[in-house]
Amino acid sequence: MFDLSAQLSQRFAALQSRAQFYSLRYVRQTSQHLCVRKNVAEPPHLSSDEGAMLTVRLNGVEAYAATRDLSQRGLQAALEQAEQHASRLAPHALLDLSDQPVATARADYLSPHLNDAFAPLADCIALLMSESNAVPKDERLVNWQVSLGLENVEQIYLNNAGAQIRRAQRFVYPGMTVTAFDGSDSQTRSLGRDNFGQQGGAEVISNCGLVGSAAQVADQALQLIMAPNTPNGPRDLLLMPDQMILQIHESIGHPLELDRILGDERNYAGTSFVKASDFGHLQYGSELLNVTFDPEIPEQLASYSHDDDGTPASKQFLIRNGLLERPLGGALSQFRADMPGVANSRASNWNRPPIDRMANLNIEPGDESLEQLIGGIEHGVLMSTNRSWSIDDARNKFQFGCEWGQLIENGELKGVVKNPNYRAISAQFWKNLSAVGDASTFKVLGTPNCGKGEPNQVIRVGHASPACVFKQVDVFGGDA
Amino acid sequence: MSHQQQFQALVETLKAAIDGQERFTLAYNAEESDFIRFNHAKVRQVGHVQQASVTLKLIDDERHADVQLTLCGEGEVDAQRLIDALQQLRSTLTLLTKDPYLKPNTEAWQNSNVQDVPLPDSQHVVEQIARLAQGLDLVGFYAAGPLYRGFASSWGALGWHQANSFNFDWSLFHENGQAVKANYAGHEWSDAAFAQRFALAREQLEFLGKPLKTLAPGQYRAYLAPAAMDEIIGMLSWGGFSAQSLATKTSPLQRLYSGDAQLSPLVSIDEQVSGSLSPAFSGEGYPRKDLALIMNGQGREQLVGSASAAEYGLQANGAEPWESPSSLSMAAGSLALEQILQKLGTGLYIGNLWYLNYSDQSAARLTGMTRFATFWVEDGKIQAPVSTMRFDDSVYSLLGSALEELTADRELILSTNTYSQRQTASSHLPGALISKLTLTL
Numbered sequence A: 001m002f003d004l005s006a007q008l009s010q011r012f013a014a015l016q017s018r019a020q021f022y023s024l025r026y027v028r029q030t031s032q033h034l035c036v037r038k039n040v041a042e043p044p045h046l047s048s049d050e051g052a053m054l055t056v057r058l059n060g061v062e063a064y065a066a067t068r069d070l071s072q073r074g075l076q077a078a079l080e081q082a083e084q085h086a087s088r089l090a091p092h093a094l095l096d097l098s099d100q101p102v103a104t105a106r107a108d109y110l111s112p113h114l115n116d117a118f119a120p121l122a123d124c125i126a127l128l129m130s131e132s133n134a135v136p137k138d139e140r141l142v143n144w145q146v147s148l149g150l151e152n153v154e155q156i157y158l159n160n161a162g163a164q165i166r167r168a169q170r171f172v173y174p175g176m177t178v179t180a181f182d183g184s185d186s187q188t189r190s191l192g193r194d195n196f197g198q199q200g201g202a203e204v205i206s207n208c209g210l211v212g213s214a215a216q217v218a219d220q221a222l223q224l225i226m227a228p229n230t231p232n233g234p235r236d237l238l239l240m241p242d243q244m245i246l247q248i249h250e251s252i253g254h255p256l257e258l259d260r261i262l263g264d265e266r267n268y269a270g271t272s273f274v275k276a277s278d279f280g281h282l283q284y285g286s287e288l289l290n291v292t293f294d295p296e297i298p299e300q301l302a303s304y305s306h307d308d309d310g311t312p313a314s315k316q317f318l319i320r321n322g323l324l325e326r327p328l329g330g331a332l333s334q335f336r337a338d339m340p341g342v343a344n345s346r347a348s349n350w351n352r353p354p355i356d357r358m359a360n361l362n363i364e365p366g367d368e369s370l371e372q373l374i375g376g377i378e379h380g381v382l383m384s385t386n387r388s389w390s391i392d393d394a395r396n397k398f399q400f401g402c403e404w405g406q407l408i409e410n411g412e413l414k415g416v417v418k419n420p421n422y423r424a425i426s427a428q429f430w431k432n433l434s435a436v437g438d439a440s441t442f443k444v445l446g447t448p449n450c451g452k453g454e455p456n457q458v459i460r461v462g463h464a465s466p467a468c469v470f471k472q473v474d475v476f477g478g479d480a
Numbered sequence B: 001m002s003h004q005q006q007f008q009a010l011v012e013t014l015k016a017a018i019d020g021q022e023r024f025t026l027a028y029n030a031e032e033s034d035f036i037r038f039n040h041a042k043v044r045q046v047g048h049v050q051q052a053s054v055t056l057k058l059i060d061d062e063r064h065a066d067v068q069l070t071l072c073g074e075g076e077v078d079a080q081r082l083i084d085a086l087q088q089l090r091s092t093l094t095l096l097t098k099d100p101y102l103k104p105n106t107e108a109w110q111n112s113n114v115q116d117v118p119l120p121d122s123q124h125v126v127e128q129i130a131r132l133a134q135g136l137d138l139v140g141f142y143a144a145g146p147l148y149r150g151f152a153s154s155w156g157a158l159g160w161h162q163a164n165s166f167n168f169d170w171s172l173f174h175e176n177g178q179a180v181k182a183n184y185a186g187h188e189w190s191d192a193a194f195a196q197r198f199a200l201a202r203e204q205l206e207f208l209g210k211p212l213k214t215l216a217p218g219q220y221r222a223y224l225a226p227a228a229m230d231e232i233i234g235m236l237s238w239g240g241f242s243a244q245s246l247a248t249k250t251s252p253l254q255r256l257y258s259g260d261a262q263l264s265p266l267v268s269i270d271e272q273v274s275g276s277l278s279p280a281f282s283g284e285g286y287p288r289k290d291l292a293l294i295m296n297g298q299g300r301e302q303l304v305g306s307a308s309a310a311e312y313g314l315q316a317n318g319a320e321p322w323e324s325p326s327s328l329s330m331a332a333g334s335l336a337l338e339q340i341l342q343k344l345g346t347g348l349y350i351g352n353l354w355y356l357n358y359s360d361q362s363a364a365r366l367t368g369m370t371r372f373a374t375f376w377v378e379d380g381k382i383q384a385p386v387s388t389m390r391f392d393d394s395v396y397s398l399l400g401s402a403l404e405e406l407t408a409d410r411e412l413i414l415s416t417n418t419y420s421q422r423q424t425a426s427s428h429l430p431g432a433l434i435s436k437l438t439l440t441l
Helices: A006-011 A072-088 A121-133 A203-208 A215-226 A239-258 A331-337 A370-375 A426-430 B004-017 B075-091 B122-132 B191-207 B226-236 B242-245 B306-312 B337-344 B395-401
Strands: A022-035 A045-060 A059-065 A108-109 A139-157 A164-180 A184-193 A232-239 A289-291 A316-320 A360-362 A379-391 A397-409 A413-417 A419-426 A434-438 A443-452 A456-463 A466-478 B023-039 B042-060 B062-069 B110-115 B139-155 B158-173 B179-186 B218-224 B270-273 B292-295 B328-332 B347-350 B353-360 B367-370 B374-378 B380-383 B390-395 B401-416 B428-439
Touching: A006 A022, A006 A072, A006 A139, A006 A184, A022 A121, A045 A072, A045 B075, A059 A072, A059 B395, A072 A370, A072 B122, A108 B179, A108 B428, A121 A139, A139 A215, A164 A203, A164 A215, A164 A397, A184 A215, A184 A397, A215 A379, A215 A397, A215 A413, A232 A239, A239 A360, A239 A379, A239 A426, A239 A456, A289 B353, A370 A413, A379 A466, A379 B353, A397 A426, A397 B353, A397 B390, A419 A426, A419 B328, A426 A434, A426 A466, B004 B023, B004 B075, B004 B158, B023 B122, B023 B401, B042 B270, B062 B075, B122 B139, B122 B158, B122 B191, B158 B191, B179 B191, B179 B401, B218 B337, B226 B353, B226 B367, B226 B395, B226 B401, B226 B428, B242 B306, B337 B347, B337 B401, B337 B428, B347 B401, B347 B428, B367 B395, B395 B401, B395 B428
Parallel strands: A045 B062, A059 B042, A108 A164, A232 A379, A360 A456, B110 B158, B218 B347, B328 B428
Antiparallel strands: A022 A045, A022 A139, A045 A059, A139 A164, A164 A184, A232 A466, A289 A316, A289 A360, A379 A397, A397 A413, A397 A419, A419 A466, A434 A466, A443 A456, B023 B042, B023 B139, B042 B062, B139 B158, B158 B179, B218 B428, B270 B292, B270 B328, B347 B374, B353 B367, B367 B390, B374 B380, B390 B428, B401 B428
16 A cells, blocks of 8 residues: 555655745555456456546646556656646636635545455456346346446645655445336346445445345336336426436536536536525525535545645535535635635546535435335335436536336335436525435445546546425326 | 567566466556647647556366556566565465355467557647647647557467557637537557648537527437437446346346346447457457447447456356446447538537436436537537536336437547546447437536
8 A cells, every 4th residue: 555655755856946946746546346247247447547637737827647657757747747737727717816825734645445445356256246146037128237346546745845645545346227017118227337436345236235135126127117207297206316316416416516616617517596696695595404414424426635736634514404505615725715625625536626516415314214214205206216317517507317206196216217307596495305314224325426527527426315304396107 | 688588588487387276367457658748739738647457366176356556667677576476476365255256268279360550649749739830729638559458378378469549639719618529549540631620620620609498398309419419328337238237136237137127129239349449358358249228229248357257157258347348349330421400400409429428327318418519400400508517317218219310321430538547448339319318418
């Protein structure tokens, strides 16, 4: 672990720069992706990647250069390239960062169980094959696959103010999908995959519930192709955690990103319906809504001690009792907007610069069991597992779809419905939050696939949530 | 040493290192990129990225695995990394069973394409942008530099693709929050051509100053500009033409390819590799072919990667394993640009769409948002910008029963995608006049 740390520190110390501030962020990632599809093992995909980003601040202007060449000469060349950019484009720079404070911390952060060896590759393939073989024989089941992704990431951040922040993490992504086809319509049911990932070791596979799940996942795919479409019209909506994470992500997370509010993302990811002046004033949701930035749940995907600019991370309420308190803005955005934020300046890799990202963005549990949530609904629908997402560039008008739906009538779960979709407007939707599940309904989930930024970056984000009920939401089904 | 020389040296290293019955493929990816972000017509973030990697696939006795490896640029170090990776793959292969879907291309093809037209100096570009954007709220992104792609196999295949390119993608915002989107991309930067493109965007911006019109949900006539069409076609490209998706019944165009549904006879879509900006060979080592994916509204050829070819008894045609088009070309129609508003009459002129996804994938029913330069038109005249609206409609309507005409002029849209690396995908698309588009929210 941190094999290159001493050598990097030496090389960093030997760098020559005319910049007032400069930093180095080294990242090494190794990964392994395994998949068994219809009882045939696909070839393993492995990767090994490393490089470093040098960032300089010269007369208040920041610039970066990312290099694959980690030799003394390579790092020096990158540093000089960054200096050249900062110098040449200074007359056109938007920001003067001369007075922005810099990180000075020294810390190490490790994923839980990092020192426990992960199962060997052969055992992993055997596990996937076993689950694949457990999918029942039924000619309507036309496709299924079981997968396991594993990523080991080391990052070392150094700067000329003395900071040294090291991070070693392991991310695990188990998953399964089964597709059923009736000659006209197809329906897919999944477990894990894009809706699940955690830091840690082999226990993450158990946390996902992958082992022994094939029969149930397949059965639910078959139930879906026989099910009627979700009815159209307003109903109470019970969202399970594996859909809540998408709901939080798209209609709370993105609109609260401070760089969007400052306009940086207007050409690509978009803007926000939230204004800087709304913090401390806007009633974002009902009084049941409590949203936190929480880097302290060890297994969650984006738990860490410091972000990629070296800012120390701690749990913060963004929305408390429905009132908007704080944006998702890292040190640079906080400096620009002159408001407090969180430690969420993050980069997807060594070749992309840190920007404001979601990290772990969670909804705090309430006090109702799942039975109580269902029991409180007279005319509603339960939806689970995201499969479709679309929202406007200000993160307001949205339409989301799930894999699994079940009607709720007079406080009881009824029949399965397919193609469950709903649409609403963020600024109103969260005010309809009428019940929040307790800790027994709370799940720690996340996705490795959040895209944003120019140049584009895809990053891991963690979301944890209880099941939640929303009053009178416009739900509808499909055409098939 | 040049990138091509580095690649060739690694190929020779591998050839010397493999044992009797081992076979390999080696794909090379590299770029040197300037990235400049703009906000409020100023430089928000500037940087340079240089990266290079290879993907080594080792095949032995019908077993195979691959590893992607970053290269540092120092010959000896990279050669050692490659040898270490080879050993890692050898160990891995002993744990695997034979892959029934392994179908490498064993032909010794050769292909080379080098385009090294000099790129403009980034400082010059920034000065041009600053000059034209004076007094405007511009936000955008400039990416430029050389891209390198290589492929070699132990069967003697050797491909090299090298191209310099730039892509400036930007928006001009009106103070009311409305915006127009524009793009200037290619190989040869021209100050005059850029100024002309900029002036067009500036002209559109003036229309956005009128009071916003808010529409009620319902059905409207609409014109979809090529950039909006690109979003729809891009969504269909996500598995739509894939041999595996079609075989596993997850393609959104399942009913088109099974013959249970059809699009308008006006719709013909090709994967047009020849003359495109992307490499003529795939990362799997198959030469890419021109393909007629949809002809006169009916599903025809599929995109077939090597594993699909083996599994479904098809011919591999140069698709990547994910089987999406990357040089898509849609046939033009006959609608002249100057007739668009008149033919639209009363309805929506939609410049761009945004964030599409499926409401019902089996039925190819899509939802998404209007974004950038969407106008309400009455009697052939632009009346007002329209507040953001959601549509929800089937492709079999949009490009089927409701499609009236396609434009005679098409727009070449170069991908602005920079996830992991700058992409070389493109689409060549007309605009479309639609008799009804369903708005829902």
